[in-house]
Amino acid sequence: MSQVLHTPPPRPAEAEDDLAALAARHGLTVSGARPSLPAYIRQLWARRHFITAFATAKLTAQYSQAKLGQVWQVATPLLNAAVYYFIFGVLLGTKHGVKDYIPFLVTGVFVWTFTQSSIMAGTRAISGNLGLVRALHFPRAALPISFALQQLQQLLFSMAALVVILFCFGIPVGVSWVLTIPVLFLQFVFNAGVSMIMARMGAKTPDIAQLMPFILRTWMYVSGVMFSIDATLRNSNLPHSVEVLLEANPAAVYIDLMRFALIDSFHAHQLPHHVWAFALGWALLAGVGGFVYFWKAEERYGRG
Secondary structure (H helix, E strand, C coil): CCCCCCCCCCCHHHHHHHHHHHHHHCCCCCCCCCCCHHHHHHHHHHCHHHHHHHHHHHHHHHCCCCCCHHHHHHHHHHHHHHHHHHHHHHHCCCCCCCCCHHHHHHHHHHHHHHHHHHHHHHHCCCHHHHHHHHHCCCCCCHHHHHHHHHHHHHHHHHHHHHHHHHHHCCCCCCHHHHHHHHHHHHHHHHHHHHHHHHHHHHHHCCCHHHHHHHHHHHHHHCCCCCCCHHHHHHCCCCCHHHHHHHHHCHHHHHHHHHHHHHCCCCCHHHCCCCHHHHHHHHHHHHHHHHHHHHHCCHHHCCCC
């Protein structure tokens, strides 16, 4: 009888080593693998033109079905401000003790809308664009960043109406208006960072998008959009921890800085202590932390 000798099949670890060596020899990489953080940043920068073009196209198409078209970019926040003025300013009397209340309110509404819309759009950035995510290869962070950029562009349109309102109420152009540039930059970084956090969470759990309006509405009510946080704290006996939370609230920080920059009756003593440190800190924490948090799940976006 002849004995047939069989070579034992390679063990799984050996097979994986052989495949890895074969891939390395032919310069192959894992499809859809997450790149390193520096490489990811370079890829994102290389697609900066796509980000700006995508944001502009989304902004143009946003009101394309409406007869008034782009007028709604300014009309929507103005109508919101009118409703808030009637309910909070007139009925609840929050306008008492606040100089230039209408410019105060409109500035708060416009700046808050920038944050609110950026976060809502970011929450749906992946889950609402699965076709694009699955069809094209690009750094997925481009989507939440482009949505934040779209909202910044819309805010700049609205700022034209805000300037008209300021002039109508006798507020002159001042040197402090230059401060709007760093304020908007820091707020944009903060908004983009939070948008990336919510984009990752929304990609995994789309139902979060249904919960966000309630969270954002609660956040708005404690952010001093319709009332003066400084006047409220001076006339109340709230615990110190609550005062710190109200003053350190990132939405309130950016709103107060914008009011300080644009409204000459809004003085420095109405700002929280270390307000610029708060503004910078929130931008770095949300911007850097949100970017890294989003990048860590890069290879999972669009997967079934």
